[in-house]
Amino acid sequence: MAQHLKSSSSKSAFLNILKHKLGFVSPSHGARHLRQNLPHGPPSIGVSQNPISRLCNTMAEKLSGIGFHEDVNNQVMDFPGGRIAFTPEIQFISESNKERVPCYRVLDDNGQLITNSQFVQVSEEVAVKIYSDMVTLQIMDNIFYEAQRQGRLSFYATTIGEEAINIASAAALTPEDVIFPQYREPGVLLWRGFTLQEFANQCFGNKSDNGKGRQMPVHYGSNKLNYFTVSATIATQLPNAVGAAYSLKMDRKDACAVTFFGDGGSSEGDFHGALNFAAVMEAPVLFICRNNGWAISTPTSDQFRSDGVVVKGRAYGIRSIRVDGNDALAMYSALCEAREMAIREQRPILIEALTYRVGHHSTSDDSTRYRSADEIEWWSKARNPLSRFRTWIESNGWWRDEAESDLRCRIKKEMLEALRVAEKSEKPNLKEMFSDVYDVPPSNLREQELLVRQTIKSHPQDYPSDVPL
Amino acid sequence: MSAIIHGAGAATALSTFNPVDSKKLAAPCRTNLPARSKRYIVAGSDASKSFGSGLRASHSQKLIANAVATKTDTSATTGTGHELLLFEALQEGLEEEMDRDPHVCVMGEDVGHYGGSYKVTKGLADKFGDLRVLDTPICENAFTGMGIGAAMTGLRPVIEGMNMGFLLLAFNQISNNCGMLHYTSGGQFTIPVVIRGPGGVGRQLGAEHSQRLESYFQSIPGIQMVACSTPYNAKGLMKAAIRSENPVILFEHVLLYNLKEKIPDEEYICNLEEAEMVRPGEHITILTYSRMRYHVMQAAKTLVNKGYDPEVIDIRSLKPFDLYTIGNSVKKTHRVLIVEECMRTGGIGASLTAAINENFHDYLDAPVMCLSSQDVPTPYAGTLEEWTVVQPAQIVTAVEQLCQ
Numbered sequence: 010m011a012q013h014l015k016s017s018s019s020k021s022a023f024l025n026i027l028k029h030k031l032g033f034v035s036p037s038h039g040a041r042h043l044r045q046n047l048p049h050g051p052p053s054i055g056v057s058q059n060p061i062s063r064l065c066n067t068m069a070e071k072l073s074g075i076g077f078h079e080d081v082n083n084q085v086m087d088f089p090g091g092r093i094a095f096t097p098e099i100q101f102i103s104e105s106n107k108e109r110v111p112c113y114r115v116l117d118d119n120g121q122l123i124t125n126s127q128f129v130q131v132s133e134e135v136a137v138k139i140y141s142d143m144v145t146l147q148i149m150d151n152i153f154y155e156a157q158r159q160g161r162l163s164f165y166a167t168t169i170g171e172e173a174i175n176i177a178s179a180a181a182l183t184p185e186d187v188i189f190p191q192y193r194e195p196g197v198l199l200w201r202g203f204t205l206q207e208f209a210n211q212c213f214g215n216k217s218d219n220g221k222g223r224q225m226p227v228h229y230g231s232n233k234l235n236y237f238t239v240s241a242t243i244a245t246q247l248p249n250a251v252g253a254a255y256s257l258k259m260d261r262k263d264a265c266a267v268t269f270f271g272d273g274g275s276s277e278g279d280f281h282g283a284l285n286f287a288a289v290m291e292a293p294v295l296f297i298c299r300n301n302g303w304a305i306s307t308p309t310s311d312q313f314r315s316d317g318v319v320v321k322g323r324a325y326g327i328r329s330i331r332v333d334g335n336d337a338l339a340m341y342s343a344l345c346e347a348r349e350m351a352i353r354e355q356r357p358i359l360i361e362a363l364t365y366r367v368g369h370h371s372t373s374d375d376s377t378r379y380r381s382a383d384e385i386e387w388w389s390k391a392r393n394p395l396s397r398f399r400t401w402i403e404s405n406g407w408w409r410d411e412a413e414s415d416l417r418c419r420i421k422k423e424m425l426e427a428l429r430v431a432e433k434s435e436k437p438n439l440k441e442m443f444s445d446v447y448d449v450p451p452s453n454l455r456e457q458e459l460l461v462r463q464t465i466k467s468h469p470q471d472y473p474s475d476v477p478l
Numbered sequence: 479m480s481a482i483i484h485g486a487g488a489a490t491a492l493s494t495f496n497p498v499d500s501k502k503l504a505a506p507c508r509t510n511l512p513a514r515s516k517r518y519i520v521a522g523s524d525a526s527k528s529f530g531s532g533l534r535a536s537h538s539q540k541l542i543a544n545a546v547a548t549k550t551d552t553s554a555t556t557g558t559g560h561e562l563l564l565f566e567a568l569q570e571g572l573e574e575e576m577d578r579d580p581h582v583c584v585m586g587e588d589v590g591h592y593g594g595s596y597k598v599t600k601g602l603a604d605k606f607g608d609l610r611v612l613d614t615p616i617c618e619n620a621f622t623g624m625g626i627g628a629a630m631t632g633l634r635p636v637i638e639g640m641n642m643g644f645l646l647l648a649f650n651q652i653s654n655n656c657g658m659l660h661y662t663s664g665g666q667f668t669i670p671v672v673i674r675g676p677g678g679v680g681r682q683l684g685a686e687h688s689q690r691l692e693s694y695f696q697s698i699p700g701i702q703m704v705a706c707s708t709p710y711n712a713k714g715l716m717k718a719a720i721r722s723e724n725p726v727i728l729f730e731h732v733l734l735y736n737l738k739e740k741i742p743d744e745e746y747i748c749n750l751e752e753a754e755m756v757r758p759g760e761h762i763t764i765l766t767y768s769r770m771r772y773h774v775m776q777a778a779k780t781l782v783n784k785g786y787d788p789e790v791i792d793i794r795s796l797k798p799f800d801l802y803t804i805g806n807s808v809k810k811t812h813r814v815l816i817v818e819e820c821m822r823t824g825g826i827g828a829s830l831t832a833a834i835n836e837n838f839h840d841y842l843d844a845p846v847m848c849l850s851s852q853d854v855p856t857p858y859a860g861t862l863e864e865w866t867v868v869q870p871a872q873i874v875t876a877v878e879q880l881c882q
């Protein structure tokens with residue numbers, strides 16, 4: 010048994026995983042490559058022949074798989090769950106493989122295309138949009154961060170260093186794919202058309218905010234763009250995404266659910282529940298882990314002892330891949346493949362994107378207290394996802410210095426204007442404090458609103474002037 | 479012998495129909511109620527005629543209504559209807575809603591092929607398929623989260639907790655996502671889920687399986703809570719909960735699943751925010767819900783014999799409280815006794831006491847009394863378990879005390 014695990018960690022098996030994109034229409038989906046060393050036989054219990062057939066009762070089919078199977082050398086027996094070969098040797102599966110799972114990348118550190126690399130070709134238009142949006146995201150982050158430091162914003166969390174994950178993954182998806190973000194993925198919204206003004210509105214919580222000013226900054230949400238409102242709790246969006254994928258599966262839509270989380274989020278119970286459920290439900294969901302090395306001040310060495318997050322996929326029967334998160338082209342390619350697999354084969358995919366959190370966890374954090382400024386500097390400059398991708402698009406003749414300075418100048422102006430407008434805007438009406446708790450405000454809430462209004466009337470000087478009544 | 483008169487309305491199998499025996503009724507009363515209520519003491523038909531409410535007027539010659547579950551006149555007098563057990567009523571409601579709306583789906587442990595641990599989802603997987611009646615692995619937070627995500631994308635999941643106590647594991651999803659996301663998203667996403675399951679103290683199920691989750695959930699903003707107690711309201715509340723746009727938690731009770739009742743053939747739903755008048759009365763308002771309703775009604779029989787006329791209301795809606803019905807009752811009787819299964823501290827009774835004191839203080843002649851379970855984990859030993867739950871004898875004593 011240990012043998013078959015060793016072989017699957019080798020490079021050839023890894024490439025097989027990558028190549029399992031097309032032409033894999035066999036009903037004994039996906040996991041076959043995991044079982045190649047086991048004797049062939051009837052499919053194991055609990056695995057339906059056809060993922061979509063679960064819309065009817067598959068109990069009969071499952072029951073027929075149970076039972077003893079005569080084997081010539083009596084080295085195999087059916088336990089619940091399938092046929093297992095016996096071994097007379099005591100062999101423990103090692104806690105880790107000798108080699109870590111390799112990381113898929115296409116552009117080297119200098120932005121040069123690696124020879125013989127496999128990637129999904131991207132058009133000039135898309136590539137330029139990917140790059141421009143990364144720049145926009147970077148500028149937006151910097152300006153909002155500074156605004157918070159100046160006291161204009163109450164709170165902010167940057168995505169610096171993870172722009173490629175945000176934008177490139179969004180580029181590989183379609184608008185019908187539903188997104189369940191953690192809180193470091195505003196780039197996906199940006200790609201889909203959320204304007205700088207809309208970002209600013211949410212951060213300032215003014216009356217134009219989709220969320221009606223109820224959530225803290227960076228907790229964006231847009232029904233129109235299929236981006237589910239950020240819930241501050243870690244990893245709770247993972248089971249939500251599985252539910253959405255289940256819904257898409259029931260409707261047989263050509264779309265998948267996509268959810269993001271960090272290395273820290275993979276420790277939460279919801280991560281394990283969600284992955285397990287997604288595998289059992291055969292739900293089309295992409296689990297994208299932004300392994301950026303830090304969960305506030307906790308480094309990954311204190312977060313888990315496995316080889317990152319990618320190896321956890323196998324534990325749940327989920328196909329997984331490790332990607333260089335700072336390589337926009339690799340991210341784009343991997344996501345394209347993953348999305349197609351997820352929908353066509355109705356299965357979950359786990360993607361671990363390795364990256365680095367260049368910024369602080371949020372404006373309430375000072376990361377120099379637990380990591381060296383040199384480390385931050387190095388990742389910010391030498392491993393910058395923007396410069397790598399820029400080199401590549403420039404080498405294709407799709408980008409020039411003037412375009413860069415024009416873009417930066419324009420975005421900066423737009424951002425400052427958006428900030429100004431958002432800051433000046435009126436806040437939502439007091440009644441929004443009580444609406445949307447239920448579909449219709451019940452009597453107790455109406456009563457409570459009256460009480461608040463009465464209090465304000467008797468103490469008008471204590472009430473903020475920019476919140477309309 | 480209990481002199482119980484009842485006119486219209488069929489009831490559970492426990493109902494008795496006896497003519498008035500005026501000799502027995504004219505027994506001297508032993509209690510002294512203050513002047514305002516004295517007129518109700520004498521158990522004679524004349525008294526009731528002068529002060530009866532509209533409802534009572536129809537029972538003009540009859541003083542004391544049935545001591546057990548009564549439905550309103552409209553429902554069973556039609557004569558048609560079918561008899562079934564409470565869990566079957568729940569299943570019928572669920573099946574009707576699943577037939578009516580293809581977005582309704584069920585998820586939980588062992589709900590599919592096994593038909594649910596209390597058979598509420600029996601037969602549904604055969605009819606609707608494995609995906610629509612989904613058997614999940616064991617992770618309450620995950621499948622509750624799944625239900626919420628599915629609801630946000632347009633489905634109407636009915637999430638079953640095998641025992642309500644297990645939903646403590648789903649507290650994070652219920653509180654932070656289910657209750658909040660409609661609000662924090664600015665109304666962009668609705669979460670029309672129904673979370674249901676059996677709870678309450680059973681017969682020697684052990685402490686962990688005898689929890690009263692309504693205490694813990696009642697504070698969560700954004701959710702509604704209802705508790706069913708009869709086959710009629712079980713089906714009605716199930717259907718209403720599924721149709722509601724808000725997340726609703728439907729509390730069933732482990733010991734009530736085999737209650738039998740005749741329910742109408744025609745389609746009906748119960749209002750989620752309404753309390754049920756079980757037994758109109760004049761002397762005291764007894765507020766209760768779920769299994770305690772039956773202990774109260776049993777105590778009511780005894781009370782009636784002793785000459786009291788309790789008004790029993792099954793509050794049904796645990797969040798929000800039906801203060802309209804409750805208020806009208808308090809204004810009439812001026813005395814309130816709450817009988818609940820929750821623990822003393824922080825239970826539904828505690829909140830209800832506060833709400834009544836705050837809103838109807840002027841109408842009370844005596845402090846609100848609340849009978850609850852003790853603040854102990856439910857013991858396994860049968861005799862001890864019996865005494866953690868409020869017994870009819872205690873209810874009788876409490877009423878006598880309050881009516882002094």
